Amino acid sequence: MKITELFERGEFVVSAEVGPPKGIHIEHVVEEAKTYLKGVHAVNVTDNQSSVMRLGSLAVCKVLKDAGLNPIFQLTCRDRNRIALQSDLLSAAMLGIENLLLLTGDHTKMGDHPQAKPVFDLDSVSLIHTVKQLESGVDLGGNALVGEPPKFAKGAVVSPCSDSVDAQLAKMERKVRAGAEYFQTQAVFEPEKFIKFMEKAKQFGKPVQVGIIIPKSAGMAKFMNNNVAGVHVPDDMIEELKKDKEKTKAGITGVEIAARIIKECKPYCQGIHIMALGWESKVPALLEQAGLSE
Amino acid sequence: MLMTQLKSKETIESLVAGKKVFILNCLGCKEIYFPEKEANELQKELSASGDVTGILTTDYVCNPDNLKLRLSKYQAEIDAADVVLVFSCGVGMQTVADYLENKRVYTACDTYPMPGFQGVTPLEYDCGQCGECYLNLTGGICPITACSKSLVNGQCGGSKDGKCEVDSNMECGWERIYRRLEKLGRLDAMKCPTQIRNYATDDETK
Ligand code: SF4
Numbered sequence: 001m002k003i004t005e006l007f008e009r010g011e012f013v014v015s016a017e018v019g020p021p022k023g024i025h026i027e028h029v030v031e032e033a034k035t036y037l038k039g040v041h042a043v044n045v046t047d048n049q050s051s052v053m054r055l056g057s058l059a060v061c062k063v064l065k066d067a068g069l070n071p072i073f074q075l076t077c078r079d080r081n082r083i084a085l086q087s088d089l090l091s092a093a094m095l096g097i098e099n100l101l102l103l104t105g106d107h108t109k110m111g112d113h114p115q116a117k118p119v120f121d122l123d124s125v126s127l128i129h130t131v132k133q134l135e136s137g138v139d140l141g142g143n144a145l146v147g148e149p150p151k152f153a154k155g156a157v158v159s160p161c162s163d164s165v166d167a168q169l170a171k172m173e174r175k176v177r178a179g180a181e182y183f184q185t186q187a188v189f190e191p192e193k194f195i196k197f198m199e200k201a202k203q204f205g206k207p208v209q210v211g212i213i214i215p216k217s218a219g220m221a222k223f224m225n226n227n228v229a230g231v232h233v234p235d236d237m238i239e240e241l242k243k244d245k246e247k248t249k250a251g252i253t254g255v256e257i258a259a260r261i262i263k264e265c266k267p268y269c270q271g272i273h274i275m276a277l278g279w280e281s282k283v284p285a286l287l288e289q290a291g292l293s294e
Numbered sequence: 295m296l297m298t299q300l301k302s303k304e305t306i307e308s309l310v311a312g313k314k315v316f317i318l319n320c321l322g323c324k325e326i327y328f329p330e331k332e333a334n335e336l337q338k339e340l341s342a343s344g345d346v347t348g349i350l351t352t353d354y355v356c357n358p359d360n361l362k363l364r365l366s367k368y369q370a371e372i373d374a375a376d377v378v379l380v381f382s383c384g385v386g387m388q389t390v391a392d393y394l395e396n397k398r399v400y401t402a403c404d405t406y407p408m409p410g411f412q413g414v415t416p417l418e419y420d421c422g423q424c425g426e427c428y429l430n431l432t433g434g435i436c437p438i439t440a441c442s443k444s445l446v447n448g449q450c451g452g453s454k455d456g457k458c459e460v461d462s463n464m465e466c467g468w469e470r471i472y473r474r475l476e477k478l479g480r481l482d483a484m485k486c487p488t489q490i491r492n493y494a495t496d497d498e499t500k
């Protein structure tokens with residue numbers, strides 16, 4: 001099902017992220033998704049996340065779809081030129097994958113093959129444009145497609161707590177003009193910043209899902225502050241994670257924090273996107289505490 | 295070896311329409327293959343129909359000290375102009391845009407690569423000879439060389455504290471572009487149509 005239909009119906013849309021493994025066995029990934037993510041509307045499958053080579057996003061999307069989940073195919077411009085991207089988009093449509101999240105992608109230097117050639121033939125904006133063009137029955141080279149063209153829900157990302165939020169908003173506008181229909185954000189730990197961002201972003205009239213990470217420890221929070229663009233965990237949250245080590249280790253503190261953030265952001269956005277980063281098992285508790293489980 | 299070609303007449307005219315223009319030609323290096331004749335004709339037309347405050351034909355605008363010296367005699371003409379139109383390679387244009395950082399500086403040329411000797415690129419400005427110069431959309435900062443991913447539609451999500459995700463010693467090129475456009479009152483350039491690179495320019499099959 002297209003995630004855009006859910007937004008249109010006025011649902012508060014919940015999605016969660018699944019990272020394919022570096023290998024060919026995904027039974028446990030599917031099991032986990034079936035067990036813990038049945039309460040979410042859609043499941044994002046990352047595309048060689050952080051430039052680390054893994055099992056392909058499209059193949060995992062298909063497996064999850066067959067298992068009864070609603071996949072979102074993440075597609076980056078780092079590893080494929082416009083021919084390969086369009087070919088994969090057609091493949092996705094043929095396999096019945098209806099949701100896309102279109103990204104520029106991290107640089108190859110960030111991952112486990114820093115020697116690789118970074119492609120970036122297209123970028124997030126021109127990739128959205130390309131999908132729209134395919135939907136009109138013509139490829140980027142101007143050649144007609146044979147038969148019925150594909151139709152997707154076209155998603156994109158934005159970083160609301162970035163230190164250059166005005167440049168991010170300008171980019172968001174470009175994505176909207178290119179055809180983006182919904183947005184998922186980088187992880188938010190500062191609801192005030194997110195709310196301010198939404199005051200400006202709402203002019204574009206596109207649904208936004210706030211990005212949520214369950215903080216696992218004070219160390220993880222500090223690591224993100226130093227290394228992850230657009231993410232800042234405030235000091236008092238880090239203190240909260242430090243206070244009761246056992247409680248934090250069990251995930252209780254992290255879930256409390258994340259649930260609080262969701263509640264604060266909820267009136268200002270149209271959904272949440274959970275990046276569980278291995279803590280998929282905590283998703284049901286998080287949704288429960290945030291008042292989102294039924 | 296580089297080769298510069300003029301942008302289309304319509305493009306150049308749209309850059310200067312209704313504005314007072316100062317024209318700067320660079321005839322520095324022979325390697326550039328500057329289209330002198332076409333440029334002259336176009337400039338004559340602009341002078342006849344429009345408002346040209348002055349024309350300076352000089353050399354090596356890519357050398358900031360040289361540029362400063364050459365421009366010093368034309369300060370009044372430059373001040374009187376709304377737009378400075380530069381006929382040079384991408385490196386020259388970037389040097390001028392940086393030096394006249396509060397002026398709207400536009401390039402009239404696209405810079406292509408040519409096989410053979412590679413021109414020595416001076417100082418911090420670099421041109422990737424992409425063949426479809428973006429400098430008029432980016433406040434005179436080259437997105438091809440100043441952004442690690444050579445993005446042409448704006449900033450990726452990777453910049454942190456104004457630095458590029460790839461190299462924490464490098465300023466994010468798109469952050470610089472955004473700030474420059476902001477300063478020039480040209481943020482409308484961010485609303486331009488979706489840009490798609492044309493690699494076919496490399497072998498002139500454009
Ligand atoms: S955009 Fe950059 S690489 Fe392309 S011609 Fe202009 S200066 Fe050179």
Ligand code: SF4
Nearest residue numbers: 441450458459466467
């Ligand atoms: S952080 Fe800035 S310079 Fe680096 S790749 Fe992204 S947009 Fe380009």
